[in-house]
Amino acid sequence: MTVYCFGSINLDHFYSVTHLPTPGETIGASAHHTGLGGKGANQSVAAALAGSHVRHIGTVGPEGNWALERLQAFGVDTQFVGRSDKATGHAVIVVDEAGENAIVTFGGANHEQSLTLLNSALDHGKPGDILLIQNEANLHEAAARAAKQRDMVVVYSAAPFKPGLAEAMLPVTDILVVNEVEAVQFSGALGVEVTGIPVHHLLITKGAAGVDWIDRYSGKTVSIPAFSAKPVDTTGAGDCFLGYTASGLDQGMTRENAMRFGAAAAAIKVTRRGTADAFPARDEVDALLASHP
Ligand code: ATP
Numbered sequence: 001m002t003v004y005c006f007g008s009i010n011l012d013h014f015y016s017v018t019h020l021p022t023p024g025e026t027i028g029a030s031a032h033h034t035g036l037g038g039k040g041a042n043q044s045v046a047a048a049l050a051g052s053h054v055r056h057i058g059t060v061g062p063e064g065n066w067a068l069e070r071l072q073a074f075g076v077d078t079q080f081v082g083r084s085d086k087a088t089g090h091a092v093i094v095v096d097e098a099g100e101n102a103i104v105t106f107g108g109a110n111h112e113q114s115l116t117l118l119n120s121a122l123d124h125g126k127p128g129d130i131l132l133i134q135n136e137a138n139l140h141e142a143a144a145r146a147a148k149q150r151d152m153v154v155v156y157s158a159a160p161f162k163p164g165l166a167e168a169m170l171p172v173t174d175i176l177v178v179n180e181v182e183a184v185q186f187s188g189a190l191g192v193e194v195t196g197i198p199v200h201h202l203l204i205t206k207g208a209a210g211v212d213w214i215d216r217y218s219g220k221t222v223s224i225p226a227f228s229a230k231p232v233d234t235t236g237a238g239d240c241f242l243g244y245t246a247s248g249l250d251q252g253m254t255r256e257n258a259m260r261f262g263a264a265a266a267a268i269k270v271t272r273r274g275t276a277d278a279f280p281a282r283d284e285v286d287a288l289l290a291s292h293p
Helices: 039-049 064-075 116-120 140-149 163-172 182-192 237-250 255-269 282-290
Strands: 002-006 011-018 033-036 053-060 077-083 088-094 101-106 132-133 153-157 175-177 200-206 211-215 221-225
Touching: 002 039, 002 116, 002 140, 002 237, 002 255, 033 039, 033 064, 033 132, 039 053, 039 132, 039 237, 053 064, 053 116, 064 077, 064 088, 077 116, 116 140, 132 237, 140 153, 140 163, 153 237, 163 182, 175 182, 182 200, 200 237, 211 255, 221 255, 237 255, 255 282
Parallel strands: 002 053, 002 132, 011 088, 053 077, 132 153, 153 175, 175 200
Antiparallel strands: 011 033, 088 101, 200 211, 211 221
């Protein structure tokens, strides 16, 4: 099986600060570093580290070779990453001493996706293959629709939350993934309870409080606690969790085991600064799981 991921590729700039700036405030950063990021690239890297064959579908700018090389170094297949005249997407990520973050993103080439490239990638999709989609590109709905036509499983992260897009994606989504803030935004936009969001599977990640998988058709909810961790940077925890969880499902794990797989990976990630470059290797995740039977 293959995990497809249609989404953003960013250059992340990280700044370490004492506290997140308030409106109008200027503060100095004590450290700066860069790394591969973007919700799409993050999820691809996590799924590849977890052991899946991952094909990323996306677009970078003229200077984007470094991003392709980084993705390939993690084992991600980049043959369906196209080029645009616009700059590669980037993000400014400010992380405070408690590990909390504030993020500004620039979409750039991420908003210049090619329908032709998207369809030629998904022409390789097989029934049951997973397609991961987030909200940082364009053509989200077209991607989900094309995947559904091929009986693929559409896993949609409604992040960052965009009301009209989120609602349009629901009919073509199998598994909706939101954090607690997005869950409230989603239910508010639809005027329904969180548990009434009309989608078959709803995954709600709750940071250190763990994650719930609500299956609305069977009425069953599986809840997994988070592994205990001392966070220094929670950026990308959700993507790390989801990439590992999707790979677990791709490798035939039960929902519960796939979520534990994802939660273990994310718990290691929050102890490290960075996004994709800070995601743990499979053997580290297996070791944490083995120590918590
Ligand atoms: P982000 O936007 O920062 O990438 P998110 O808001 O999408 O993350 P969260 O709900 O914060 O996602 O976290 C996803 C998963 O990561 C959680 O369900 C949990 O398993 C794990 N996790 C997050 N924070 C912690 C923590 N402090 N300790 C242990 N595990 C954590």
